[in-house]
Amino acid sequence: MFEVLILTLDSTVRLSTPLLLACLAGLYSERSGVVDIGLEGKMLGAAFGAGAVAYITANAWLGLMAGIAVSVALGLLHGFASISNRGNQIVSGVAINFLAAGLTALLGQTWFQQGGRTPSLPDGGRFRDIVWPFAEQIREVPFIGPLYGELISGHNILVYAAFLAVPLTWWVLFRSRFGLRLRAVGESPAAVDTAGISVTWLRYRAVIACGILCGFAGAYLSIAQGSGFGVNMTAGKGFIALAALIFAKWRPASAMFACLLFGFLDAVSIRMQGQELPGIGEIPVQFFQALPYILTVILLAGFIGKAIPPKAAGIPYLKERS
Amino acid sequence: MNSGQLPRWVDFGLIPFLNLAAAFLVSGLVVVLIGENPLEAVKILVWGSLGYGEGIGFTLFYATNFIFTGLAVAVAFHAGLFNIGGEGQAYIGGLGVAFACLALDHYVPWYVTLPFAILGSALMGAAWALIPGWLQATRGSHVVITTIMFNFIASSLMVYLLNNILKKPGSMQSETRTFEEGGRLPFLNDIFPSFGFGYAPVNLSLFVALGACVLVWLLIWRTKLGFEIRSFGANATAAVYAGISPVKTIVVTMLISGGLAGMMAINEIMGSQHRLLIDFVTGYGFVGIAVALMGRAHPVGIVLASVLFGMLYQGGAELSFEMPSITRDMIIVIQGLVILFAGALEHMFRPTIVRLFTPSRALKAKEA
Numbered sequence: 078m079f080e081v082l083i084l085t086l087d088s089t090v091r092l093s094t095p096l097l098l099a100c101l102a103g104l105y106s107e108r109s110g111v112v113d114i115g116l117e118g119k120m121l122g123a124a125f126g127a128g129a130v131a132y133i134t135a136n137a138w139l140g141l142m143a144g145i146a147v148s149v150a151l152g153l154l155h156g157f158a159s160i161s162n163r164g165n166q167i168v169s170g171v172a173i174n175f176l177a178a179g180l181t182a183l184l185g186q187t188w189f190q191q192g193g194r195t196p197s198l199p200d201g202g203r204f205r206d207i208v209w210p211f212a213e214q215i216r217e218v219p220f221i222g223p224l225y226g227e228l229i230s231g232h233n234i235l236v237y238a239a240f241l242a243v244p245l246t247w248w249v250l251f252r253s254r255f256g257l258r259l260r261a262v263g264e265s266p267a268a269v270d271t272a273g274i275s276v277t278w279l280r281y282r283a284v285i286a287c288g289i290l291c292g293f294a295g296a297y298l299s300i301a302q303g304s305g306f307g308v309n310m311t312a313g314k315g316f317i318a319l320a321a322l323i324f325a326k327w328r329p330a331s332a333m334f335a336c337l338l339f340g341f342l343d344a345v346s347i348r349m350q351g352q353e354l355p356g357i358g359e360i361p362v363q364f365f366q367a368l369p370y371i372l373t374v375i376l377l378a379g380f381i382g383k384a385i386p387p388k389a390a391g392i393p394y395l396k397e398r399s
Numbered sequence: 400m401n402s403g404q405l406p407r408w409v410d411f412g413l414i415p416f417l418n419l420a421a422a423f424l425v426s427g428l429v430v431v432l433i434g435e436n437p438l439e440a441v442k443i444l445v446w447g448s449l450g451y452g453e454g455i456g457f458t459l460f461y462a463t464n465f466i467f468t469g470l471a472v473a474v475a476f477h478a479g480l481f482n483i484g485g486e487g488q489a490y491i492g493g494l495g496v497a498f499a500c501l502a503l504d505h506y507v508p509w510y511v512t513l514p515f516a517i518l519g520s521a522l523m524g525a526a527w528a529l530i531p532g533w534l535q536a537t538r539g540s541h542v543v544i545t546t547i548m549f550n551f552i553a554s555s556l557m558v559y560l561l562n563n564i565l566k567k568p569g570s571m572q573s574e575t576r577t578f579e580e581g582g583r584l585p586f587l588n589d590i591f592p593s594f595g596f597g598y599a600p601v602n603l604s605l606f607v608a609l610g611a612c613v614l615v616w617l618l619i620w621r622t623k624l625g626f627e628i629r630s631f632g633a634n635a636t637a638a639v640y641a642g643i644s645p646v647k648t649i650v651v652t653m654l655i656s657g658g659l660a661g662m663m664a665i666n667e668i669m670g671s672q673h674r675l676l677i678d679f680v681t682g683y684g685f686v687g688i689a690v691a692l693m694g695r696a697h698p699v700g701i702v703l704a705s706v707l708f709g710m711l712y713q714g715g716a717e718l719s720f721e722m723p724s725i726t727r728d729m730i731i732v733i734q735g736l737v738i739l740f741a742g743a744l745e746h747m748f749r750p751t752i753v754r755l756f757t758p759s760r761a762l763k764a765k766e767a
Contacts, residue, residue: 114483114547158743167481167543169743171688175735180429182728187433193728316547323544361563367555370548374530377540377548386541 083223085344090232091302093340094239095120095294095311099318100325100332101239101246102290106152108250108327109283110263110389114170115155116291117315118177123148123295125181128195128306129188131202131299140202140300141235145292151177152288153281160280163393174315182308193308195299204233204301235297240333242290247329259283263387266394276394294318320373326384339369405756411695415741417748419693422736429732435722447717448710454717456588456599462702462709463601463666466608468687469705470615471524471660473696475542477619478652479632484531484546485660486684487553488524492661494557495519496668497565497575497675500582507581509669516582516669517607517662524661525654527553532653536646542653550684561677574676584670602670611659612698618655628652660684682731689734692742708734 099116106113126147131140151173158169182193189195209230216226250256258279262269266276298314299306321339325331346365353359376384405414427437448458468485475482482488499515531545561573584603588596619625631638631648639645667679686708693707694700715730740747 114543154739158739162744162747164743164746166743167483168688168692168738171483171685172735172739172743175685175731175738177735179728179731179733179735183429183433183726183732186726186728187724193726313551316551319544320548361559363555363559367552370551374534374540374545374548374552377538377545378534379538379540384540 079220080223081348083227085341085348087227087231088344088347089337089341090228090236091340092343093336094236095297095302095314096318096321096339097239097333097336098235098242098290098294098297099315100321100336101242101329102287102294103319103322104246104250104327104329104332105259105283105290106287107322107390108263108387109259109280110266110387110392110394111155111159111280111284111287112166112170112391113155113284113287114167114316114319115151115173115177116287116318117311117313118170118174119148119151119288119291120295120298120315121174121181121309121311122151122177123292124299124310125177125185125195125295125306127292127296128198128299128303129185131198132189132195132305135199135201137202137204137300141204141293141296144296144299145289148292148295149285149288152284152291156281156284159393160277160284163395166391166393178309181306185306185308195306198300198304202300203304204235204297206231206233207237233297233301235293235301238293239297242293243329243333250329255282260387263389266389270394270396276396280394317369320369323384323386324373324376327387342368405753409752409756414745414748414752415693415695417752418740418745419737421744421748422733422740425736425740426729426733429729430725433724435725440718440722440725443718443721444710444714446714447721448714452595453597453599454713456594456596456601457713457716458706458709459587459605460599460601460666460671460709461712462705463605463608463670464663464683465686465690465705465708466612466701467663467666468660468684469690469694469701470611470687470698471656471658471663472687472691473694473698473701474615474619474628474659475652475656476691476696477625477632478628478648479635480532480535480649480652480656481543482528482531482546482653482656482660483543483688484528484549484657484684485663485687486680486682487546487550488527488657488660489663489680489684490550490553490557491527492520492524493664493668493675493679494560495521495523495661496664500578500669501575504579504582509581509584512581513584513603513607513665513669516665520661520664521658522661524664525658527661528653528657529650532650532657535653536649542649558677561675565675572676575674578669578673582669583673584665586670600671602666604666604670607662607665609702611662612702615659616698624651660687686734689738689741692745693737 099120103113103116123144127140127144130143131137155169155173158164159166185193185195212226212230216222250260258269258274262276262279270276298310317339321332321335324335342365346362350362430437430440448454471485472482496516496519499512499519503512503515527549531542531549534540534545535542565575566573567576587601627643627648631643663683668675672679690701690704690708693704711730711733715727718725719727
């Protein structure tokens with residue numbers, strides 16, 4: 078029983094990682110007042126960029142850089158449309174999702190001729206699992222052994238990066254001057270503008286930060302968890318991340334717990350497939366898949382406490398009336 | 400920089416045209432990037448979609464889907480709501496069509512089944528939009544987020560229903576049984592053989608879609624409810640002061656919008672597939688966003704935009720056949736670019752255009 082729990086938690090961590098990275102990405106953007114439903118597209122673009130470059134160069138780090146570059150480019154496009162041109166942020170996000178879905182499949186097919194997939198990555202092209210010191214030696218120790226050996230040790234570097242990004246994000250947003258301004262611009266851009274700080278530049282930095290983290294999330298999918306890019310490999314994870322962001326009420330630590338919860342539901346649904354629960358019978362796997370979305374709707378309805386978004390989220394800022 | 404500064408034809412003709420042209424220009428660049436000739440590609444695309452009867456038939460078939468989902472998004476736009484859940488609403492709408500057809504197809508001809516199918520799809524689609532609408536109206540949860548969530552919930556629900564409850568006994572496929580004659584809409588090819596639509600599944604629901612366009616036009620511009628919807632969309636605060644109930648407006652608009660999206664299933668389920676199956680919506684709900692943006696939320700514009708997207712779908716299929724390196728994903732790219740330029744970047748060209756038009760208008764003012 079304990080072993081099953083550890084294994085489930087282990088896959089929870091693996092499944093939560095891309096959600097967490099994308100969720101923190103959304104946190105920067107939305108805290109600055111730029112709603113981003115293009116997380117899915119940015120992740121997908123990054124996964125493709127990372128997979129393609131990691132395959133060609135056989136270097137996972139270059140792959141990661143490429144993923145980040147693609148994602149930041151899409152983020153800048155979102156910024157250009159919704160910050161500079163004051164376009165509708167939702168529409169822009171939808172466009173980015175379409176562009177990423179189409180371009181990755183199209184270019185993947187043109188470049189690699191494998192139905193949009195990238196070929197399997199060569200040896201150096203993947204982030205391998207890191208085995209922590211003494212993990213093997215203490216594996217036999219009851220309780221501590223599996224906990225340390227399975228759960229803490231044996232993940233790739235992006236997993237650790239994701240969980241380190243949580244305190245870092247907290248510090249940036251709530252303890253640094255940049256973070257204070259970033260949050261302020263999401264609540265009251267006019268006040269920030271009056272203080273002589275550029276709303277535009279602040280928001281651009283926020284969407285760049287969002288792009289970087291989405292780049293990590295996408296790279297995780299194609300060159301850490303997977304061994305290459307597959308068509309539509311994000312499969313809605315960007316939207317679950319968005320749900321987690323709302324669930325976490327736009328706070329970093331809560332974001333981590335929300336992503337762990339959603340990852341756990343995913344892990345359980347995989348483990349429960351075809352298994353009977355005593356007294357209840359078999360719970361359809363689709364129920365677990367829908368649960369993150371159902372929970373988010375219930376939360377949005379205000380039944381689990383109120384989720385109040387940043388006040389200026391979704392509203393383009395107009396410096397002066399013309 | 401509001402619309403009043405420009406002549407109407409510029410606002411409703413030139414600027415959308417420029418946005419569209421920009422989208423297609425970039426699409427052409429993508430084709431060049433792949434290493435194909437974009438002009439050749441356009442030729443294949445236009446010929447494949449309009450060059451012969453069957454191609455036209457397929458174009459109209461796809462256009463029928465887009466008219467429904469486009470109208471759905473447009474009606475919500477008028478109330479300032481962004482219904483991004485057409486995908487889920489259409490999917491659930493399929494249930495309504497399937498229920499009507501499965502229950503009636505053995506006993507009555509299609510023209511008796513059709514009203515029930517329309518009612519069923521509209522009711523199911525509306526029901527799926529009700530909760531997001533109601534939550535926005537009464538609890539302030541944003542309709543964009545809830546409808547996205549409802550798309551995913553719909554997808555899980557339908558997979559469950561088709562795998563466990565509605566599945567044809569003894570079948571491996573996740574789908575209902577095939578409808579009998581009484582659950583099938585006639586193909587236009589059988590009604591008008593002289594058009595030569597061939598095997599194109601374009602069917603009578605095209606006329607249902609056009610009827611829906613007329614009704615939406617009447618609703619939005621000729622009824623009290625439509626006036627309330629537009630007032631609420633233009634300025635919610637002022638509308639509330641004028642005695643328009645925000646809860647009623649939001650909920651009713653979302654019901655209409657969801658109902659229209661649900662009706663898309665008539666074309667796919669009763670008109671073409673003749674059975675309820677997994678993933679029959681495949682993005683038509685999202686394309687509705689592009690259609691509504693391009694059609695400027697007006698039924699006439701939506702019909703034109705739907706035909707254009709129908710051409711893209713059918714011509715794109717032809718294109719991927721003739722130029723294998725341009726896969727059907729190219730259509731998704733073009734859609735993304737259209738949404739980007741016609742939607743998110745719609746104001747990009749406006750300042751330049753206003754500058755271009757201001758001197759001539761000023762001159763005219765002097766003469767007068």
